Amino acid sequence: MEHSLKERLGAGVRARREASKLSQEKYAPTIGLTVRYLAGIERAERNLTIDSIDSIAQRMGVDPVALLRLGDRQLAKAQPKGGSSPKSSASES
Numbered sequence: 001m002e003h004s005l006k007e008r009l010g011a012g013v014r015a016r017r018e019a020s021k022l023s024q025e026k027y028a029p030t031i032g033l034t035v036r037y038l039a040g041i042e043r044a045e046r047n048l049t050i051d052s053i054d055s056i057a058q059r060m061g062v063d064p065v066a067l068l069r070l071g072d073r074q075l076a077k078a079q080p081k082g083g084s085s086p087k088s089s090a091s092e093s
Contacts, residue, residue: 006045009048009068011042011074012071013041015073
């Protein structure tokens with residue numbers, strides 16, 4: 001099952017942060033975000049503009065497309081084989 005762009009972006013941001021071994025509290029200021037906003041991105045609750053995604057990716061030192069691809073890989077690892085996405089299709093509308 002396909003994941004939304006918000007889910008892919010959130011998973012990529014989370015993976016990048018976890019690779020730095022920093023908590024949300026330590027990482028958010030390094031990329032110019034509040035902890036609450038970063039948490040919302042990671043949980044796919046924020047609707048970001050293209051400019052926001054580009055700016056955040058730049059501050060993270062990664063290409064925005066690479067961030068989405070990283071999110072894809074993380075979500076693929078987390079999804080059980082033969083299972084479906086944890087979110088129902090009704091919640092994606």
